[in-house]
Amino acid sequence: MAATDAQFPLPKVLTYPASTPPLLVTQGAEGRLYKTTHLLSDRPCALKYRPPKPYRHPILDSRLTKARISSEAKVLERCWREGVPVPAVYAMDPAAGWMMMEWIDGIPVRVGINKLLGPRPEEEALPETHEALLADLMKRIGAAIGALHKTGVVHGDLTTSNMMLRPRKSGQAGGSTGNEDEGEALNGDVFIIDFGLATQSMSDEDRAVDLYVLERAFASTHPRAEKLFAAVLEAYKETFKKASSVLIKLEDVRMRGRKRSMLG
Numbered sequence: 001m002a003a004t005d006a007q008f009p010l011p012k013v014l015t016y017p018a019s020t021p022p023l024l025v026t027q028g029a030e031g032r033l034y035k036t037t038h039l040l041s042d043r044p045c046a047l048k049y050r051p052p053k054p055y056r057h058p059i060l061d062s063r064l065t066k067a068r069i070s071s072e073a074k075v076l077e078r079c080w081r082e083g084v085p086v087p088a089v090y091a092m093d094p095a096a097g098w099m100m101m102e103w104i105d106g107i108p109v110r111v112g113i114n115k116l117l118g119p120r121p122e123e124e125a126l127p128e129t130h131e132a133l134l135a136d137l138m139k140r141i142g143a144a145i146g147a148l149h150k151t152g153v154v155h156g157d158l159t160t161s162n163m164m165l166r167p168r169k170s171g172q173a174g175g176s177t178g179n180e181d182e183g184e185a186l187n188g189d190v191f192i193i194d195f196g197l198a199t200q201s202m203s204d205e206d207r208a209v210d211l212y213v214l215e216r217a218f219a220s221t222h223p224r225a226e227k228l229f230a231a232v233l234e235a236y237k238e239t240f241k242k243a244s245s246v247l248i249k250l251e252d253v254r255m256r257g258r259k260r261s262m263l264g
């Protein structure tokens with residue numbers, strides 16, 4: 001979508017000359033995501049912008065926006081420094097409501113999985129090759145979450161839309177799955193994005209809730225692949241040495257979830 005629509009006035013930083021016009025990628029309830037080359041002409045980046053909210057008191061609004069942008073950037077920087085696969089933060093102006101980060105040139109994990117599964121009915125069994133490809137992706141997801149939790153960060157909104165798959169270039173180690181054509185949709189490194197609800201926490205409960213949110217989201221978005229979710233937890237356990245107590249807590253969280261859904 002062209003970003004010049006009068007309905008969405010650009011943040012000032014995107015009104016300066018650049019090698020390509022900014023592109024509005026998504027418009028959510030809280031913010032917008034642009035693809036832009038405003039930082040360097042040959043390096044696209046993602047600009048997250050939280051525009052002023054006319055329904056909020058202006059002082060409160062600017063304080064909230066500033067705090068949210070700063071907090072998201074701080075968490076991303078911490079993760080990036082510790083080797084968690086997240087986009088690098090390039091620049092920010094919290095008072096103006098924006099943060100510029102590395103553009104992950106790939107597709108959301110949700111799209112990759114749906115591409116592989118195709119529009120088949122829910123009850124149809126998965127071919128073995130698909131199971132293997134999905135299990136491999138699940139392991140990459142589990143390892144990414146393990147690395148995240150290891151740094152003392154919980155995401156707060158883990159879904160397959162908040163993870164991107166960046167394809168590995170041919171010849172790059174680990175790029176081959178053995179099923180090149182079919183596996184293409186799921187090939188690549190998993191990056192976790194959207195840290196708008198992330199917090200710093202070392203608690204088993206918070207970590208377990210993070211996993212539970214993903215488990216529920218996965219079951220409703222990809223019911224045909226639900227049973228493969230166990231591979232996420234296996235890889236999580238292999239990556240994160242405090243995983244055992246989190247997984248015990250996860251049992252409690254699931255139980256509470258079941259009770260809640262029985263009570264309606």
Ligand SMILES: Nc1ncnc2c1ncn2[C@@H]1O[C@H](COP(=O)(O)OP(=O)(O)OP(=O)(O)O)[C@@H](O)[C@H]1O
Binds near residue numbers: 025028031101193196
């Ligand atoms: N670094 C990135 N590189 C490429 N695409 C991105 C990047 N960050 C976000 N996106 C794309 O933009 C979409 C929206 O981003 P994001 O989820 O961070 O925003 P949001 O949902 O509006 O945020 P919030 O929930 O904090 O209000 C993502 O689903 C993804 O497709």
